[in-house]
Amino acid sequence: MSLLIDSPVWPWRGRRWAHLVSDVSHDELHAFVAAELGIPRRAFQGDHYDVPEELHEVAVAAGAEPVGSRELLSRLTAAGLRRRKPRPPARAAG
Numbered sequence: 304m305s306l307l308i309d310s311p312v313w314p315w316r317g318r319r320w321a322h323l324v325s326d327v328s329h330d331e332l333h334a335f336v337a338a339e340l341g342i343p344r345r346a347f348q349g350d351h352y353d354v355p356e357e358l359h360e361v362a363v364a365a366g367a368e369p370v371g372s373r374e375l376l377s378r379l380t381a382a383g384l385r386r387r388k389p390r391p392p393a394r395a396a397g
Contacts, residue, residue, distance in 0.1 A: 306335055308367040309375045311356035319356040323367060324375060326382040339365035350379060350386040 311321040323340075325332035329350070336342045336352050340362060346352055354362055363369055370378070379385045 305378075306332065306362075306367040307370050307375045307378060308354060308359065308362050309370060309372040311354070311359045312372075313353070315353075320353045321356065321359050321362075322351045322372070322375060323354045323362060324351045324379045324384070326378040326384065329384065335365070335367070350384055 311319040313320045
């Protein structure tokens with residue numbers, strides 16, 4: 304099991320959030336989140352879950368490895384599990 308979590312530094316709706324990923328499989332990530340954090344599957348963001356700061360230490364205590372954001376992204380990408388946001392189509396020169 305290789306679950307990774309960055310620091311809860313991402314502000315949204317008056318709270319700070321961390322990203323939780325697996326560099327093994329999305330199935331591993333879904334199982335961990337459901338069993339340990341109680342976050343619903345519908346909260347899955349395509350390649351990660353956003354974890355509120357109050358659950359960060361719970362995730363770490365349950366086995367998620369705290370890493371920096373760059374390492375998290377690097378390992379997710381190296382595992383082939385990174386989902387990039389679609390880019391808007393290029394505008395035609397006119």
